Amino acid sequence: MTGDRTPAPLTFGQLSVWRVMESYPLERWSETYLRECVPVPAGTTTDQAVRAVGTLCRRHESLRTLFVDSPAGPRQHVRPAPETVAVEVVEHDDATTVAARLAEERIARESEFGCRFAVVTRDGRPRTVVIVVDHIVSDGYGLIRLAAELSALLGSASPTGGRWLAETPPAPADLAAEQWSQARHLHRTTVLRHWQELLRTLPEKQFPVPRSDGDVPGRIEAVLYSAGARAALELLSARTGASPQSLLLSLSAVACAAVTCTRQPVLTLQSGNRSHPRWKSIVSSMNQYVPLPVDLGPPRAEYADLAARLQASALRAYRMGSYDFDAVTDLVRREREIDLGFDHFFNFMPTDIVARPAAELAGHPPPRIVQSRPSRQIGPRFDIKIRPGAEMPVVLRVDPELLPAPRLRALAGWFHEQLYRLADGTDTTVRQVADRCALALEG
Amino acid sequence: MTSANWPDDFEKAVRQHLPLLGEGAPLTAESSLPALGLDSLATVGLLVEVEEAFAVQFPDEDLHAETFATPAALWAVVGRLRDGAET
Numbered sequence: 001m002t003g004d005r006t007p008a009p010l011t012f013g014q015l016s017v018w019r020v021m022e023s024y025p026l027e028r029w030s031e032t033y034l035r036e037c038v039p040v041p042a043g044t045t046t047d048q049a050v051r052a053v054g055t056l057c058r059r060h061e062s063l064r065t066l067f068v069d070s071p072a073g074p075r076q077h078v079r080p081a082p083e084t085v086a087v088e089v090v091e092h093d094d095a096t097t098v099a100a101r102l103a104e105e106r107i108a109r110e111s112e113f114g115c116r117f118a119v120v121t122r123d124g125r126p127r128t129v130v131i132v133v134d135h136i137v138s139d140g141y142g143l144i145r146l147a148a149e150l151s152a153l154l155g156s157a158s159p160t161g162g163r164w165l166a167e168t169p170p171a172p173a174d175l176a177a178e179q180w181s182q183a184r185h186l187h188r189t190t191v192l193r194h195w196q197e198l199l200r201t202l203p204e205k206q207f208p209v210p211r212s213d214g215d216v217p218g219r220i221e222a223v224l225y226s227a228g229a230r231a232a233l234e235l236l237s238a239r240t241g242a243s244p245q246s247l248l249l250s251l252s253a254v255a256c257a258a259v260t261c262t263r264q265p266v267l268t269l270q271s272g273n274r275s276h277p278r279w280k281s282i283v284s285s286m287n288q289y290v291p292l293p294v295d296l297g298p299p300r301a302e303y304a305d306l307a308a309r310l311q312a313s314a315l316r317a318y319r320m321g322s323y324d325f326d327a328v329t330d331l332v333r334r335e336r337e338i339d340l341g342f343d344h345f346f347n348f349m350p351t352d353i354v355a356r357p358a359a360e361l362a363g364h365p366p367p368r369i370v371q372s373r374p375s376r377q378i379g380p381r382f383d384i385k386i387r388p389g390a391e392m393p394v395v396l397r398v399d400p401e402l403l404p405a406p407r408l409r410a411l412a413g414w415f416h417e418q419l420y421r422l423a424d425g426t427d428t429t430v431r432q433v434a435d436r437c438a439l440a441l442e443g
Numbered sequence: 444m445t446s447a448n449w450p451d452d453f454e455k456a457v458r459q460h461l462p463l464l465g466e467g468a469p470l471t472a473e474s475s476l477p478a479l480g481l482d483s484l485a486t487v488g489l490l491v492e493v494e495e496a497f498a499v500q501f502p503d504e505d506l507h508a509e510t511f512a513t514p515a516a517l518w519a520v521v522g523r524l525r526d527g528a529e530t
Contacts, residue, residue: 245483274484275488308507311508
């Protein structure tokens with residue numbers, strides 16, 4: 001767990017991050033860094049907090065890996081656990097400000113580990129540990145594990161963190177060895193065939209988008225917070241048998257179709273690739289982008305049928321979610337003479353939202369929509385993310401050239417209204433939903 | 444083979460993806476997989492694992508909720524695909 005390793009190939013997920021960010025301007029890399037603030041329980045000393053961070057770095061190879069380019073391609077080089085880990089101790093009232101500052105400067109992957117830590121004190125007492133990681137080090141799920149383990153190491157009540165601490169964590173280099181092994185050759189070939197079929201059947205104008213489309217900075221964001229929309233989703237899921245994920249996926253497809261003026265948009269799903277129990281909780285970047293061609297179908301069709309159809313399509317797409325990015329890029333270059341890019345993102349993160357026939361539509365606080373300029377100003381031009389929580393935040397991040405702020409706000413409001421209208425049976429067909437979305441955007 | 448008429452490997456693969464099924468609790472032919480915790484994420488994992496373990500590939504027309512509703516339904520598809528591969 002603590003030794004030096006021979007430089008190894010990257011995992012498929014690490015390679016995806018490496019390639020996707022390659023075309024970003026260097027000064028914008030830090031916009032993609034993930035941040036987490038972990039509360040420190042009362043009675044903990046600063047030394048104890050710093051030692052907890054050291055333990056975390058000893059446990060997870062991803063936190064002490066250098067990423068270097070080589071003639072054979074990028075490599076990960078796991079280094080021995082250092083005697084001491086660099087942890088800044090800073091007196092400040094606001095840990096998020098400290099996190100933003102830690103994330104400001106680009107991390108030089110070839111010479112420094114892709115993580116930064118600070119213990120934030122107030123009146124000399126440690127209150128928060130701030131973690132900042134390069135996306136190649138961890139995705140959001142990996143960060144959940146890091147935060148939970150750190151919380152347990154600090155002495156907070158964290159049963160999940162405690163359970164993870166009792167395990168030897170899986171290592172990205174081992175995953176890479178498995179992914180590139182002869183035993184996985186058939187899977188790699190199957191995925192390439194799947195991409196060949198996509199390229200053969202989808203219109204050139206829609207798939208794939210040129211890589212440069214996402215490279216022009218400028219994004220705005222609107223977040224819908226609505227406990228009522230969450231209840232409506234749970235009720236709708238129980239009524240239709242469609243999963244909460246596929247219902248929001250179908251709404252996102254309708255929204256994407258309206259915004260981009262097509263009935264057959266190609267969405268991009270972020271495949272977590274954590275379905276295998278061995279790698280489920282690995283601290284690494286596992287996400288990869290998978291295209292999901294959507295056909296909204298006949299306008300008079302039942303909306304529930306569209307959701308069911310998309311549920312099956314998403315399953316087909318996710319099974320191809322773990323792949324060699326370079327092989328796919330080469331294929332796209334040969335077939336289409338462009339560099340592979342992705343847009344129209346959909347990412348459903350809550351695992352706490354389930355079908356609930358007893359969900360109540362009434363009695364919730366009114367929805368809130370918060371608009372902002374996100375720190376990340378580059379990447380997909382149309383990006384929908386559903387976060388876990390009682391208010392089920394629906395995060396819409398877009399290029400204002402595609403959707404100006406007033407229309408973005410209207411779209412966020414449409415998600416709330418539309419979930420209610422589907423849940424109470426007011427709207428039942430694809431046409432009704434599509435028309436209402438178009439109306440909201442005109443509004 | 445287990446009492447439910449499928450190989451141990453199949454039972455092991457399915458059980459791994461059912462967080463709500465107790466360790467010693469029986470997995471019957473008609474057990475509801477979604478009720479035992481098979482969510483959309485786990486479905487992908489189960490699909491990939493079963494395909495690899497039994498050297499089959501599910502065609503698109505079998506990728507729907509009914510296939511993953513019960514162990515019997517899933518095993519029926521695997522059995523059909525294996526038979527097809529052998530002929």
